[in-house]
Amino acid sequence: MAATLVQSAxxxxxxxxxxxxxxxTPTNGNLIVLCFASDDYNGTPNAGWTQSTGMEQQTxxxxxxxxxxxxxxxxxxxYTIGSAANSSWVLLEISGIEASPYDVSNxxxxxxxxxxxxxxxxxxxxxxxxxxxxxGASLSSGADMSGDLGSWLNSFxxxxxxxxxxxxxxxxxxxxxxxxxxxxxxTSYSTGATAPFTAQTQSGLIIAFKVASGGGGAVNGSLSQxxxxxxxxxxxxx
Numbered sequence: 414m415a416a417t418l419v420q421s422a423x424x425x426x427x428x429x430x431x432x433x434x435x436x437x438t439p440t441n442g443n444l445i446v447l448c449f450a451s452d453d454y455n456g457t458p459n460a461g462w463t464q465s466t467g468m469e470q471q472t473x474x475x476x477x478x479x480x481x482x483x484x485x486x487x488x489x490x491x492y493t494i495g496s497a498a499n500s501s502w503v504l505l506e507i508s509g510i511e512a513s514p515y516d517v518s519n520x521x522x523x524x525x526x527x528x529x530x531x532x533x534x535x536x537x538x539x540x541x542x543x544x545x546x547x548x549g550a551s552l553s554s555g556a557d558m559s560g561d562l563g564s565w566l567n568s569f570x571x572x573x574x575x576x577x578x579x580x581x582x583x584x585x586x587x588x589x590x591x592x593x594x595x596x597x598x599x600t601s602y603s604t605g606a607t608a609p610f611t612a613q614t615q616s617g618l619i620i621a622f623k624v625a626s627g628g629g630g631a632v633n634g635s636l637s638q639x640x641x642x643x644x645x646x647x648x649x650x651x
Contacts, residue, residue, distance in 0.1 A: 416509035416543045416624040418591065419443060423504070423575035429453075429497045432489050433504050439483040444507040444514055444622060449492055450549030450585035451475045451500035459491055467520035467533070468618055474585050476522070476549035476616035482512070499584040501558075501575040505591075507543060511623040516542060518620035525614070531566065531605030532617035539598035541624035544569070546590050546604045550576075550612035553583040560609035562588030569604040586612075596621070 422435050431449075439445060447462070454475040458464045462479040470476040475494065483506070494500060519533040532546050546569055548562055558576030565571050569590035576586025588606055596602075603619060 416507060416541070416593065418572065419506040419508050421503065421505050421573050423502065423573045425499070425501045425575060425577045427497060427499055429495070430491060430493045431500060431502065432491050433502045434489040435504055435506060438486055438488040439506045440508065441484050441486070443483045444510040445481050445483050445490065446505040446507065446545055447479045447490060447492065447502065448547035448587050448589050449477050449500055449502035450551070450587040450616070451494045452498040452551065452583045452585055453495040455492060455494050459493060463515070465515055465518040465620060467518050468620065470520045470522040470616040470618065472522050472524050473614040474549060474551035474616070476520070476547070476618060478545070478547045478618045478620060499577060499580055499582065501577065501585050501587045503573045503575055503587055503589045505545065505572065505589065509625050510543060511625050514622040516621040516623050518618070520616065520618040522616045523614065526611055527615060528611050529564070529605060529607040530615035530617050532603050532619035534601040534603040535619050535621055536599065536601045537594065537596035537621040539596055542594050542596045542621045543624055544592045544594060544602060544619060544621050547618040548588045548606045549585060549616040550608050551583055551585045551614045552610060552612050555580065556610045558584055558586040558610060562606040562608055564607040565590045566605045567603065568592060
């Protein structure tokens with residue numbers, strides 16, 4: 414059994430409490446990952462979510478990555494920010510992950526303008542790991558933020574990007590990519606991406622999850638697409 418990206422979804426909102434939904438109900442026991450960027454901050458994760466080390470970056474815009482194990486048969490999940498403001502989100506459902514899946518994570522933030530940004534590096538423990546990276550950005554110029562983030566570094570595969578095409582005030586976008594690795598316990602991994610606009614602030618989050626025993630690495634894809642697993646070399650690049 415491989416760790417597989419079963420489905421994903423994306424959206425934008427101008428509400429304080431946002432409902433993010435999959436097209437179909439996740440399978441109980443699968444891993445759910447929620448990434449969002451917002452023009453206001455979240456004080457604490459909503460009930461049922463885990464916010465691991467570095468998965469909250471708050472300076473000018475808020476950037477978050479939460480995870481949970483699916484149960485209860487719902488395809489909808491909520492997050493709350495401090496006020497009715499612009500936010501963008503991406504949801505992932507991943508199968509083939511250990512019941513206690515968290516390995517290691519880190520995040521960073523830059524409050525200066527630019528198109529490209531990176532995550533910090535993480536060093537997963539030895540074994541098959543599924544890495545998820547989230548890149549956030551904010552902008553108040555009114556430029557279109559709906560385009561996909563591109564030029565992902567170190568063989569990460571882009572899954573989805575979400576942002577508004579039109580908006581008032583400051584808005585935010587988020588892009589998500591994944592990578593399957595067989596970690597050796599000493600090699601570090603990081604990534605980065607380039608936005609199709611010049612952002613005012615940017616954030617980069619990266620987390621590693623443990624693949625279930627016998628999983629043999631992980632697979633990026635959707636219900637109709639599978640991409641072969643990738644093992645990085647000692648340099649952290651393919």
